[in-house]
Amino acid sequence: MTAYEAPGGPGTEAFDAIVLAGGAARRLGGADKPGVRVGGRALLDRVLTACxxxxxxxxxxxxxxxxxxxxxxxxxxxxxxPLAALDAGLRHTTAPYVVVLSADLPFLDEETVRRLLDALRAADxxxxxxxxxxxxDQPLVAAYRAEAPRRELARLATEHDGLTGLPLRRLTAALRLTRITxxxxxxxxxxxxxxxxxxxRIREHGHVLDEWITAAKDELGIDLDVDTAELLDLARDAAHSVARPAAPLTTFLVGYAAAKAGGGSEAVTEAARKAAALALRWADEDRTDAEPGATKPGSGTDAPGTAPDAG
Known part of the structure; x- marks a missing residue:
């Protein structure tokens, strides 16, 4: 995975992430909350994508x-x-910043994580x-300077002979915090x-396509930025210029061609460009043949390889 890089330069904002996913989910009747699916993906997987x-x-x-x-x-x-769980997670991190998240945030995304880190970098x-x-306050949708919670958790563990059962507010009350909405x-x-x-909400018109693309990429193990508009334009051109079933088949072939070319967004763009140009050439031929006075090959006196009709 690639470490987050802030505008200040490569590596200046490297961070680790801790996801707390071990709660009892009593209000869900004890269900396995991190495994509950929203938009086809487990809640835990949605949070992992965000970080x-x-x-x-x-x-x-x-x-x-x-x-x-x-x-x-x-x-x-x-x-x-939560404090005991956070302490257990911190023991496995080394970055100067740590993003702390719960495992039940269906709409968390990478942009929010970036906003948290940018705000932390800029704040005292x-x-x-x-x-x-x-x-x-949502202390489990947060970014911290790692040494601060480590210091305070050690203090609390000494004062209370451990962290078991202590609420999160014992930690947040001891930290200097700023907030974003x-x-x-x-x-x-x-x-x-x-x-x-x-x-x-995920199935609302304004969200469903992006949610579906993200779910499909996770399911297929693809980590690739997809130009959705470009592929939709290609599908439209194939459907209109050739036939409706050409749309899904053409986009599949574009993906296959991009994979053979080594993958990556540039390979997808190039394959899509070629397929779109082919669809337009296909449509141009059909329009030319339909013009008044035009003669389709093999159907009239001007057809190559045939003699004029002697009448």
Whole structure:
């Protein structure tokens, strides 16, 4: 995975990520919340996609299959609460910045992670967290200077003979924090009603295509920026110039050609350009043949290889 690079230069904002995914999900009846699917993808996988730029991603939970490679950690004892889980995750990180996330954020994306890190770089603070639509702090949608939570967790562990059962506010109250507002990214899924609302939003017209492309890339193991407009234009040209079934078949062939050419966005663009040009040439031939006075090859006196009709 590629470390995040801020405008200040390569490597200046390298970060690790910690995802807390071991809660009991009591309001979901004890369901496996990180594995609940929204838009075809497990909630945990959606969060892992958002922090794909991390140098190391640590998931604090029992191991499970994930769409992206991670390190696994577990608080001792299991179920010891968020501070114990955060402490377990921090022990596996080395970057100067750490993004801390819960595993139930269906709308978190890389842009929010970038905003958190940019705000932290610019602020004289220990951390930056997101506030929700009601103005409430979300300390599990946050970025921290790693030494700050390490220091305070060590202090709390000494004062309380461990971290088990301590609430997150014991940590955040001791840190200098700044905030950004992002009601969408901070939306979390605590209940089945929340899950239903997230699934409904993803299927709204303005979101469904991007959500589907991201889900398909994760499912197929593809890490590639897709120019959706370019491929849709190609599909339209193939459908209109040739026949409707030509659209999906042509886009498949473009993908295959791009893979043979070594993959990457440039290979996709070049293959799409060639296919689009072919579709337009195909349509131009048909229009030329349909012009008044034009004679289709093989159908009249001007057809090559045939003699004029003697009448």
């Amino acid at each position: 794909a730029g991390a140098g190391t991603t640590v998931v604090v939970a029992s191991p499970r299959p994930t769409a992206r490679p991670v390190l696994w950690a577990r608080e001792e004892p299991p179920g010891g609460g 603070a220990d951390g930056v967290l997101v506030t929700d639509s009601d103005g409430r 992002d009601p969408v990214a901070s939306f979390d899924c605590d209940t089945w009603d929340d899950i239903a609302a997230a699934r409904a």
